[in-house]
Amino acid sequence: MPGKASQPSSNPDILQGTLDVMILRTLQRAESHGYAIARAIERGSGGVLTIEEGSLYPALYRLQKRGDLASEWRTTETGRRARFYKLTSAGRKRLVQEVDQWERLSAAVQRVLGAQGAGA
Template structure:
C-alpha cells in the first residue's frame, strides 16, 4: 500500500462522477433526480448540466459502475433509476480519496492562506 507516488489522472477526472456515486449511494435515483440532489446538496452552488450528466451516466453504466432500470416516478412518468454496483461502490471510495488527495495537494501549492479549512497540522516543508 501507499505505493502511490504521484497523483495525476488528468489532474482530475472530474468530481462529477464522485458526486453521482455518492448521491446514488444514499439512494438509487434517476438522472433528473440526481441533478437536483446534487444541486440541493451543494447548497445551490453547483449546476449540473444535462449534457454532462446523461453522457456520464451512460459512461458509468457501460463501465459497470452503476446499473439502470426503467421504472416510474410517483407522478407516473417513466424514469431510469440507477443504483451503484459493488464495482461502483469501490470506485466511490477510490475516487473520493483521489479527489481528496488532489484537493490536499493543490491546497499545499496555493497556500494555507486560502479558504480557511482543511489545513490541520502546521505544514513543515
C-alpha cells in the first residue's frame, strides 16, 4: 500500500477496506470529486500514500451502490463538470465502524510485528 503502486498489492481485502475508510473520512470533512479526494489522501498522508488514482473510482462506485455515498454533478469554478460525492447518514455510521475496525486491525498487526521484534 505505501509508496507508488501501479497495481494493488497482494492483499486486496485489507487494501480495499483501507481505501474505503480513507474515502469516507475524506468526505466527512468535505464534499469532493474524485480528484480532490485523491489529493486529500495524498496530502493527509504526508505524501507517503500515492495510490493509483483511478482505483478510487471503482471504490467510489461501490460505496455509492452500497448506500454510503451520494453523488451529483456540479460545475467547478473553472466551469467544468465534475461528480461530487458526499456521505449519506448510512455512510457516516459506516465510517465510525470502519475506523474502529481499522484501529483494531492496526493494533493486531502491531502486536504481531512487536512479537517478532528485535533480534528475530
